[in-house]
Amino acid sequence: MRPLLPLLLVPLAIVGCGGGADEPTLTVLGASSLTEALSKYGGSLEGAEVRNSFAGSDQLAAQIKQGAKADVFASADTGYPAELHREGLVGKPVVFARNRLVVVVPKGSDVSSLGDLARPGTKIVIGDPSVPVGEYAREVLGRLPAREREGILANIRSEEPEVTAVLAKVTSGAADAGFVYVTDAKTVAGAVETVAVPPQLQPDVAYAAAVLSGSDEPELARRYVHGLLRGAGGADLREAGFLPPP
Amino acid sequence: MRLRSGFGLLALVAATIAVAFLVLPVVAIFADVSPGRLLDALGETSAREALWLSLRTSLLAMLIVVVIGTPAAYLLSLRRFRGRALVLTAIELPLVMPPAVAGIALLAALGPNGVLGGWIEDAGLELVFQTAGVVVALVFVSAPFFLRQAIAAFAALDPRLPEAARTLGAGPFRVFATVAVPGARQGIASGLALAWGRALGEFGATLLFAGSLEGVTQTAPLAIFSEFSRPGGFDAALALSAVLIVASALILIGVKLLGADRAIEDPAAEGAR
Numbered sequence: 001m002r003p004l005l006p007l008l009l010v011p012l013a014i015v016g017c018g019g020g021a022d023e024p025t026l027t028v029l030g031a032s033s034l035t036e037a038l039s040k041y042g043g044s045l046e047g048a049e050v051r052n053s054f055a056g057s058d059q060l061a062a063q064i065k066q067g068a069k070a071d072v073f074a075s076a077d078t079g080y081p082a083e084l085h086r087e088g089l090v091g092k093p094v095v096f097a098r099n100r101l102v103v104v105v106p107k108g109s110d111v112s113s114l115g116d117l118a119r120p121g122t123k124i125v126i127g128d129p130s131v132p133v134g135e136y137a138r139e140v141l142g143r144l145p146a147r148e149r150e151g152i153l154a155n156i157r158s159e160e161p162e163v164t165a166v167l168a169k170v171t172s173g174a175a176d177a178g179f180v181y182v183t184d185a186k187t188v189a190g191a192v193e194t195v196a197v198p199p200q201l202q203p204d205v206a207y208a209a210a211v212l213s214g215s216d217e218p219e220l221a222r223r224y225v226h227g228l229l230r231g232a233g234g235a236d237l238r239e240a241g242f243l244p245p246p
Numbered sequence: 247m248r249l250r251s252g253f254g255l256l257a258l259v260a261a262t263i264a265v266a267f268l269v270l271p272v273v274a275i276f277a278d279v280s281p282g283r284l285l286d287a288l289g290e291t292s293a294r295e296a297l298w299l300s301l302r303t304s305l306l307a308m309l310i311v312v313v314i315g316t317p318a319a320y321l322l323s324l325r326r327f328r329g330r331a332l333v334l335t336a337i338e339l340p341l342v343m344p345p346a347v348a349g350i351a352l353l354a355a356l357g358p359n360g361v362l363g364g365w366i367e368d369a370g371l372e373l374v375f376q377t378a379g380v381v382v383a384l385v386f387v388s389a390p391f392f393l394r395q396a397i398a399a400f401a402a403l404d405p406r407l408p409e410a411a412r413t414l415g416a417g418p419f420r421v422f423a424t425v426a427v428p429g430a431r432q433g434i435a436s437g438l439a440l441a442w443g444r445a446l447g448e449f450g451a452t453l454l455f456a457g458s459l460e461g462v463t464q465t466a467p468l469a470i471f472s473e474f475s476r477p478g479g480f481d482a483a484l485a486l487s488a489v490l491i492v493a494s495a496l497i498l499i500g501v502k503l504l505g506a507d508r509a510i511e512d513p514a515a516e517g518a519r
Binding site for chain 1: 462
């Protein structure tokens with residue numbers, strides 16, 4: 001028994017680690033596409049220890065509906081925060097950034113326009129219909145001529161749960177093309193090529209953030225959201241390639 | 247153990263906590279969704295398609311696992327060779343490997359840019375984003391469960407039985423098919439059930455290696471994940487979960503019955519131990 005007891009304490013000690021500082025903890029649920037910018041912003045926020053949880057916005061919204069304890073929800077759309085606001089789960093959402101869609105293809109790919117995506121055999125990955133990036137991509141497809149749209153839809157090989165997964169399918173060579181945000185393509189700039197989505201086809205990609213009604217640190221959470229609009233967070237977003245809010 | 251002693255009480259509390267913690271989430275799934283809503287949710291084409299795909303791919307994976315795994319396990323249980331322990335450990339590794347790692351490993355080996363990617367393409371095969379890729383992922387994660395049990399079952403056979411068969415003139419295949427396999431059938435069957443259970447629950451390797459597309463690669467666990475995050479999809483996620491719990495329970499009961507079967511109906515196997 002004697003050698004066993006200290007061993008049992010090890011996991012407890014590990015779990016207990018962190019959060020030992022006096023600083024309050026702020027839990028941020030962020031859309032996958034915000035991973036880089038919000039990690040940087042969170043690390044630089046003074047007076048708080050920021051813990052980030054990144055996933056598809058739809059998944060984060062579902063977690064909040066199931067009672068997840070967090071302070072800030074930063075979504076890749078305005079629909080999910082608005083819906084949660086109607087249900088009283090988050091405060092009034094504010095739009096803090098905009099983005100654009102782009103098609104990523106492996107280096108040396110012969111896909112050079114959206115039209116090429118309709119060629120039979122082109123393996124395309126796209127976001128699941130419920131994740132914002134999937135919805136936006138379908139919006140783009142909806143604005144294409146029917147023939148092109150049908151061709152591209154027939155080439156969709158996988159619907160991924162989040163934009164980072166779409167990107168990974170292309171960088172790993174599994175897929176020939178994927179619809180992601182311009183900011184995601186930037187994170188792997190050397191590894192992929194991009195095919196622009198023309199301005200007239202671009203969806204209105206707006207990111208909204210809101211403070212959770214159940215937040216233990218509402219003051220801090222508001223300061224965090226404010227920093228996304230102007231301040232360090234805004235600067236980190238701009239550096240990652242996000243456009244300023246309208 | 248006397249429950250009135252200090253430790254006895256402590257152990258009773260621990261046992262209660264353990265049982266409650268493990269049973270509660272399973273019960274909650276059924277408490278959270280009424281039978282009517284469950285049936286409604288299962289009536290949706292996407293849910294049915296996911297279950298049907300899970301059934302098809304897992305059964306095909308089990309067929310591959312049994313046909314290749316049984317003779318492989320037989321050989322590995324009989325032969326003593328240098329590095330045997332290493333081989334046995336290596337084939338068991340997927341048991342403890344995180345499923346996401348399994349998916350990455352499969353991509354690195356069989357993906358378009360993988361080690362064997364060129365050969366696979368030259369052979370005109372396609373795995374990534376295809377139902378065949380799901381089967382490959384299922385075989386990879388579930389085969390070790392089968393191999394482990396089957397190797398143990400063959401190793402537990404009384405060595406005098408195959409010897410006697412050989413003396414009577416049976417060839418190696420005949421010994422394998424008529425003496426070894428029937429003798430090890432319980433271990434083989436329980437290994438198969440465990441492997442099947444694992445295959446039905448597979449998520450990470452499938453998503454990373456084969457992707458997720460309704461009717462092609464979106465198995466029931468992937469559909470649960472997708473439904474969970476779809477607005478209003480929680481019911482469907484619960485319903486699919488309930489079906490998988492029932493399936494898993496049936497498989498587990500099957501394993502238990504096979505174990506009981508062995509003790510009651512097969513005194514010869516008991517005597518050999």
